[in-house]
Amino acid sequence: MTDSTLQAIPRRTGKLQRIRGSTSLLLGLLILLVIVICAILASWLFPGDPREMVSAPNLWPGSNPSYPLGTDMMGRDVMAQLFYGARASLAIGLIATVLALVCGVLIGVVSGYFASTWLDDVLMRVTEVFLTMPRLLFAIAIILALGPTLFSLSLALGATSWPQIARLVRAEAMKIREQDFIRAANTLGLSHTRIIFRHVLPNSVTPVMVAASVLIAQIILSEASLSFLGLGDPSLVSWGGMVGSGREVLRTAWYMAALPGLAIFITVMSFMLIGNGLNDLFNPRLAIRK
Template identity: 60%
Template sequence: MKRVLRLGHSRALLLGLAILLSISIAALLANWLYPADPFDIVGRANQWPGSNPRYPLGTDMLGRDLTAGMLHAARVSLLVGVGAAALSVLIGTTVGVVSGYTGGWLDDCLMRLTELFQTMPSFLFAILLVVILQPSIASIVFAIGITSWPQISRLVRAEALRVRQQDFVSAALTMGIRHPAIIWRHILPNSISPVIVATSILIAQAILTEASLSFLGLGDPSVISWGSMVGAGRSSLRTAWYMTAIPGGAIFVAVMGFMYLGNGLNDLLNPRTESR
């Protein structure tokens, strides 16, 4: 009940939810509002925002509608962010809970593997993977997800080590319950709270990484994303800065939305704030 009351008083959480809900609605309405291909040339090039009611955000250097591009790009950026974060959470949670619960040599091996991934520059590793696998949405999601799981792994391992010492786990072992069942019923549910908070941060990081890859020309050429729009507009930065400012602003707002969401969830789920 206290958490529900805090939910209504958490400005960060409510602001994050409002931002992300607005972006999600815009992404869902993209096909309905602009059913045509966002790469289509629809008018005169370099029309500034507000100069033509048909194109509220103007057109780019080729005459493509920036409003249509922004809405369609929201779907791609959110898809990459959520997909990469889901892959990271899946790998990191699996490694962390197994490592923290079993201990011993398996814990040592899994932690050395985690440290190996942490020592590699994640962005450069992601670039290498995308180049090897060829730029596509699937390869970008895989590259970002496979380089982001170590932080989740360490979080879950620390929680699993704590939960493993609890009396209910000892009682389950005494009753002869199998280890996979104990992990699924007791260790994992009691170790997941920090992961929920970290996931929102991971999504924000994944959106930024995808934007950086697209800016470097390593995005999926068959779809449009905010990062690719920023990259396409850099050639006209001095004469038509709005082409980079608008998608860049969208990236900033989306990332801030996830950061606010993470901060709000931390206040909601952190047991140290329970008595406040």
């Protein structure tokens, strides 16, 4: 066993101990795991179309054992819609986050590596243009142009979320490019592309892991807002759409809006807890204390 391997063992052990000691990270992962299981088991527990009428309308939760969370004004099973809504929210959140990360990380690392050059100026001006646009209005414009589908929702939310990732990665890349090993790579004549993707990028993405968990929570909230406004995919059941439908009977059957709203809240909180836990995990000051 080499010396480097022996030195890596305490670091890995210390990180595992910090993971086990992070209540917010473990709680967030546990909640998210439950939500993912619900999304996976939706078609098995509730076969058929969740938008079909299955019983009398406006059944309150607990009034019929066959439908524990009741039915909506159309006689559709609320529990089935919640399970299928988890699929839509997680799918759109994941796809849009991946699009935002790919675009933001690439632009940020290139801009940071070539800081104070014309390329950096162009990329940052484009980023600032996107930052000054109202995110929700820009997303609505994209959806209206492409039509309300899963792809257009993901594209619209991803296209409006990458600038903050780009600025974060740019700041990290600017720090990394001043390190001695980057200067040594330049001295050896390595190409800019190789230096960026082999050295700068791997050392710049650690803060992105924390930002990604917060970003996916923001995207899920934005998707719920768009679905609430009637801009969601009509072929999918979404929590935002359920809240939008439930507002019509808010005084007489508040549970129709409250239950999907609670699902959105729990899901967003799980990602925020994960983000806080990851921030503690990658915080060097906290690591030194522990």
